[in-house]
Amino acid sequence: MTLLSISGTPLVVLLLGVTLLVGFGADWLAHRFRVPDVLWLIALGIVVGPLLGLLSPSPFLALAPTLGVATLILILFDAGLDLKLSVVRPLAGPAVAFAVVSYLGSTALLFAVGDLFLFPGATVLSLLFGTALGCTSGAIVIPIAARVGLPPGLRGVVQLEAAIEDALAVVAVTTVLALLAAPHGSVALSLTAALLLPFPVGIALGLVAGLLCLFFLYDWQERPFAALATLGFVFVLYAGAEALGGSGILAALVMGAVLANAEAFRPILRQRRPFHVAAELRKVEVEIAFVLRAFFLFLVGLFVSLSNPGLWAGLAIVGLVVGLFALRLGAARAATGGPSLPKEWAAPLAGLCGRGLTSAVLLLVALEKVPGVQRLLLPALLVIVGTNVGMTVGLWARAPPAPPEPAIAETERRWAAVAAQLVTLDADERPPLPGGGLRIPEPERDGPPRVRSQA
Secondary structure (H helix, E strand, O other): OOEOOEOHHHHHHHHHHHHHHHHHHHHHHHHHHOOOHHHHHHHHHHHHHHHOOOOOOHHHOOHHHHHHHHHHHHHHHHHHHOOOHHHHHHHHHHHHHHHHHHHHHHHHHHHHHHHHHHOOOOHHHHHHHHHHHOOOOHHHHHHHHHHOOOOHHHHHHHHHHHHHHHHHHHHHHHHHHHHHHOOOOOHHHHHHHHHHOHHHHHHHHHHHHHHHHHHHHHHHOOOOOHHHHHHHHHHHHHHHHHHOOOOHHHHHHHHHHHHHOHHHHHHHHOOOOOOOOOHHHHHHHHHHHHHHHHHHHHHHHHHOOOOOOOHHHHHHHHHHHHHHHHHHHHHHHHHOOOOOOOHHHHHHHHHOOOOOHHHHHHHHHHHOOOOOOHHHHHHHHHHHHHHHHHHHHHHHHOOOOOOOOOHHHHHHHHHHHHHHHHHOOOHHHOOOOOOOOEEEEEOOOOOOOEEEEEO
């Protein structure tokens, strides 16, 4: 089946254009109504693929993980550019504890439900299901946190917590895949390397790369294509960190944080001038991430195989989504209430739990390496949709009322309306105004305007 007799490359280009247009509209809806754009983009892929059969997912199987990883790198790098040490430092301890508890608890719950109801007898699939979907997606919750007007401290906690959970999910899924691929006798070595190297190596390489990039940007960020060169730094950093056993996305986050806190590193670089990341760099990076993210989420919908999951599996997924919210709320209440995290932050932290990009990337990476992972895609999609719909409903329910218009603004508006009405009246029709002696110019047929006094 083809669309309007279009097939092959023209059809792919057409769908790419439609994806970007839908992505733009979905971003506007996310900004206006707080509905995550992930839902619209995945829905477009489902319509084009499983429903209408316009495209086969096979040619895109190798491309999708690359697009997803690139998008994730850029989003975490952008989140690092917003991390100010002065804001995040006092919140780091509780944020890390909350991220670890939330991820481990969510992973355990997902694994248990998967092993008992969704994939009985397929322990490996249940393990991948839990480790991939146990994290919130920074690509979903970080933009939403910025749009709903959270205070800077809370936004910093959301950014840090999402980045840590993303890194934990990448480490966990990578560990599972490494153990499955490890030859007999080297399992212990593979497990040790997968657990001990990612965080310290990623942080160290992120610091070094951030300093090198900062040294470059001091003199070159206003040059043409400097933004693209910076993104080159980020991608090279990711590849180098992964090659050395580190977490590439954590390294990208740390590199962004170094650029955001350049003042703290000026003595090391022996620079006297202050440094600020150019607006053009942020603009280019965000727009490239938008293109990659929109097309990747479209491909996620394309890969889904629609089928009836069954009554018990459907009820298990609904209970799973509710359980994820409840578990996260409990972890948020335990982490807040101290001197650094107010108790009022518990509900927003619990509500920002949408799954999405990170989980989809990890499952598509596993799809190439583990037989049967195709079975995970539909339940994973239902969990992603369920958590995002629940997050949207929660944000709407807790949306603060619009502030009342200040009295002075209302007074100015009324006087402007009166003045506009007076201008439209003839001189003889103007009502007398308080304060005698108001001088109102009157036009005359011959000669310049004559001014008379109106009592």
